[in-house]
Amino acid sequence: MENPLHLLMNPKSVATAGAGNNPEKMGTLQALSIIKDGYQGKFYPVHPTDGMVLGHKAYASALDLPEPPDLAMLVVPTKQVIPVLEDFGRIGTRRAIIITAGFKETGADGRSMEDRLNETADRYGIRFLGPNCMGMLNTQLSLNLTVANLTGKPGSLGMASQSGTYVTQTLAYLRKRGIRFSKAISVGNEANINIIDALEYLGEDEHTKAIILYIEGIRDGRRFIETARKITPHKPVLAQYVGGSGAGARAGMSHTGAMAGPDFLYDGIFKQAGVIRVHTIEDLYSHGWALAAQPPLRGRRVGVMTNSGGPGTAISHHADLGGLDVPRYSEELQSRIRPLIPGHASSANPVDLTFHLDMQLLSTQIPEMIMQSGEVDGVILHGAMATGFMREVYPHLRGLLNNIPEEQFLDRFRKDMTETVLLPRKYGLPLLVSSFFGDDDDYTKAYQDNDIPVFDSPEKAARAMASFLRHKEIRDRKTIIQTDLPERSDEAAQIIKKALEHRQHALDEFQAKKILSLYGIRVTRESLTMTADEAVQAARGIGYPVAVKACSWEVMHKTGKGLLALNLRTEKEVRRSLRSIRQAAGSSVPVLIQEMVSGIREFVAGMTRFEGFGPCILFGLGGVLTEALKDSVWRSAPLSVVDAQEMIQDIRARKLVGEFRGMPAVDTTALAGILQRVGFIALLHPEIAEIDLNPIIIAGSSPIVADALFVLG
């Protein structure tokens, strides 16, 4: 099925409903954008009373139009949205953008109106953006449906945003920073076309070289992952998510009615999808633009070129933090650089020219030697400046220079920068620039005009380069092959069914582990016993030491309540423990006799269902410290092998997975298998609300589930 945005973003004709001649209305501003910014298609204003709108013949109703426009933009009052859309549907228009607000984001009444809006659209096969959105831009067509104005040549950065501001109010901000969109899409309430459709469309769009997403909430997490995964191995996708905290979620809810999920979940989902997460709108724009505009990074080695020590040190530090290397140059390369720089300056990397006004050296000659050398995979340059700095010192120098006029003075410092700006393309290496002088500096302007990103401080350039490394890691990811779901186990289904018939809210440990075993997860050897003799016999069969636990679904939090005894070594100890457990839990409680698994490495695996995402899997550091340390990561089920392996490498305590204090490395194939299977169990048995396997003890190298909780519901 073709993505609905192909037609919506590339219409041969556009109609507006609601745009008139009042310059203080949003609709007027948007119609003006269509008329003034160079769009070559047809424009049809629909207006109930005005015969002319902004110099164009207007039509009283869509029904009067000479042809069905490819796209209709509605900026009418809320109550008129449905009838007006109906008119367009009747004449055969199949794409719309509904700017008008007042739907789902306002509460129950708005929500039902939004439902009716969708029904109307469905009736006519209309696909639409919005409502409550700010329009879109397609710079290849010079088509601008926002209130702001669009100038300059087309860019290569595609955006889809759950905030309209980020495709309208920021256009001047972006222009100053040299950032240029290919397409930008404000998705609003996503009643019909959603941000995943937009992602898919931008993934297919040949003019878009990198994609940025502003997200307050995703409604279909699984489709998001599948869609992004197809794109991210070849085209960078970056996302900002701000809905994951209490205040952020409340603000997002009233903004676009988005249902937000917790921050940690989105963190995992983005990783699973190969999406680079950033945390500010500035990083979203600037890292996205850098990745869209510059060649990819092929290794982790970065050359730093500067005329100022502080910025050079700051760049090196942040490159380091981002996982990049700032390698010391070979003696051979240094010996070629040294004659070009002052005696007290460093040639090692960073190359620091120190305060120096020879910009040819700084911006071109030395960077070219470094790029040529094969010793770096990318370059960060700080300090190139021409008119920016000279404009600063001109007031002081004027008198000394016979009152030469400012522009004439500045002309002395203007020069051909063609060679400079061609460097990254010539050598196929990314170049990122940092400068304290804005776009009134010739260097900044030349770089920006030639797709070389300029950051207004050194750390930002280094951090953007780290996003290049993230993209390289994503390109290098192992191919993700989705494992098929296993067959559902009838025996497991029976256990759950019986538990529900007995009105259990949870399975008891024995039941839970039985299900785990049925799906091939290794659990502690254990027997359920009713009498002391049975218990002793079971202990003998399992072999000492053993653990003894009260086993009842109502007993969930065992430790510290006398319902559990560990490390029992003799029959006498087993009998004594049984007595005290029965004293605490009642004489009829069944008792589990369990092998003691010994190992100092303990992990946790878990499952929770999140709205919009279905069952999600947790992996983390387990044992008694789980809650205190919260060292865990999340992914959405089903997990591929790669997903599960990545989870294991993604916790802070990942060192535990390798050889550790004389113990062998963890069998990560087995551990990843547990994570995958927990997901399968959740997908095959929707009656299970939550799963908590903690601890999973590593015995030698093998993970064994020592305790398990399944919550039903």
Next chain:
Amino acid sequence: MENPLHLLMNPKSVATAGAGNNPEKMGTLQALSIIKDGYQGKFYPVHPTDGMVLGHKAYASALDLPEPPDLAMLVVPTKQVIPVLEDFGRIGTRRAIIITAGFKETGADGRSMEDRLNETADRYGIRFLGPNCMGMLNTQLSLNLTVANLTGKPGSLGMASQSGTYVTQTLAYLRKRGIRFSKAISVGNEANINIIDALEYLGEDEHTKAIILYIEGIRDGRRFIETARKITPHKPVLAQYVGGSGAGARAGMSHTGAMAGPDFLYDGIFKQAGVIRVHTIEDLYSHGWALAAQPPLRGRRVGVMTNSGGPGTAISHHADLGGLDVPRYSEELQSRIRPLIPGHASSANPVDLTFHLDMQLLSTQIPEMIMQSGEVDGVILHGAMATGFMREVYPHLRGLLNNIPEEQFLDRFRKDMTETVLLPRKYGLPLLVSSFFGDDDDYTKAYQDNDIPVFDSPEKAARAMASFLRHKEIRDRKTIIQTDLPERSDEAAQIIKKALEHRQHALDEFQAKKILSLYGIRVTRESLTMTADEAVQAARGIGYPVAVKACSWEVMHKTGKGLLALNLRTEKEVRRSLRSIRQAAGSSVPVLIQEMVSGIREFVAGMTRFEGFGPCILFGLGGVLTEALKDSVWRSAPLSVVDAQEMIQDIRARKLVGEFRGMPAVDTTALAGILQRVGFIALLHPEIAEIDLNPIIIAGSSPIVADALFVLG
């Protein structure tokens, strides 16, 4: 003793040596800054050949000057620095700034020249900044000794920087952002006056309301802490440190010859000193300026006011991350806001006007209601815009408005903003503004001119407000009372002395714990035994279960090598373990019989000496996971009680310190006592190179040291 910068920063007369008439030389630019930027004191150029410098009578040598200038600035070639300084010394000048580079940062020769420079200065009682620095600014005197130009009114932000760029090349950058210095000091190589002197001076300066430090390395960590601690309870101090990574440290070394320490150490030192750490130069400037310019935050409640949902959500999210609250407004307050905003807009907090051109409501009326309400402690505002936005839409509207000229069009949107910009002072609450329109927007300009910081994206405003909260927490810190060092234990000194005589590189566990006991630290009960019978007798005395360990200073890493047995419950087990330990470690090794302390909470305390900082103390999560989790913090010894208590609350696993899984809260007085005493031991016994107490097991609520390693050297 008076701080040397009082005179240096406030000279009645300034001489330059090295500045001439060549506009391409740095010295010329610096002399022009003195002449052109409004300095009212006397200016004496010293030049060997030119009779006139920049229109001022020049003197061939300092010896020819009509009076000794208060300050001499040297921009002469490296080899001339010492003789020229000598001349100034001879005539009675007592302060100097040495811009010239080529000293310590270039290696051994430079280092010895820098030593001779200092000897020369000492001989004449000269205190100086530099060498290898970029000058200084004192805006109260309009005195500018940098190459850049200084305009605009004086500000309230003081800076001391180990990079000259940050007080010169960034002046245009700062002007655009409305950030204004009181004083700025480039400290260069710090041969004489160092960054701590500058910190102390700025702390005393009444025109400086907040202090920012750019740091690549601190040479006297203890003085830094003591100095900062006097300032930070009333004046905010912020620092950026970039020397803590491999690449950053190497870059810093070649830049100013700074010896960098690890990042984690500086993190702890800044906390100990009450210094707010930031990670980018942008945050350093902008958070510092915001704290200098706005009233302090008195609680954690922030009101968010916006005309755009995305930025409102992003602000809320980042406020949340920073520990701020974005409280839902009372029904009463909301009922007063609601009539002012569109029906579909939110009144709860954020108040989101949605796209709306009534700037009076957004910038003044509603913010004033919120400030008046007493429901917030500070306000963040996004979206106020006037000429910035109108300039954007003018090209589209021009035709519609009879081709009204741009400035005339913009005039329609200009208005008196006095009431708006007075709000924060009127209510004594900080106001931070976010806008995508730069200083060509009237609102931005008016805010900047009135000390209200404007950030170019919403997250930045929220993150700056979090720095206000950090400053509040520092103001609220308990008073730090330095505990006196205890008396040195002669017995401890004897143990160390004997160990050194026996050429031990470390103390054995028994010796180490003996010393801990002598200083009042509780350790496991234990006996050193030589025979199996002694061992059994000791075990009986201590009570089963016991641990048995080979005790020899050469055996440092015991686990996994068969030199240790835990949890022995019987005489038989003790004898068996002894045999296998002796088999592994040799039959003559003494064996320690030790009580088994049981407790699932394990911590680590340690001591390492760092160059420039002396003994530093580590506290963290202990036990077998120590290395894998690296959850630890550092401080410099001696620790006050407050320092030690703050360390305990500063680890990620701080939850363990409270009541935990049925166990009582940790006795933090005892735990803090251990940390303090480890510091005392290190200060009293300089022969100890390192201390490692791991684990410290919490038995019930009491911390007991179960293993100890002291490295000598």
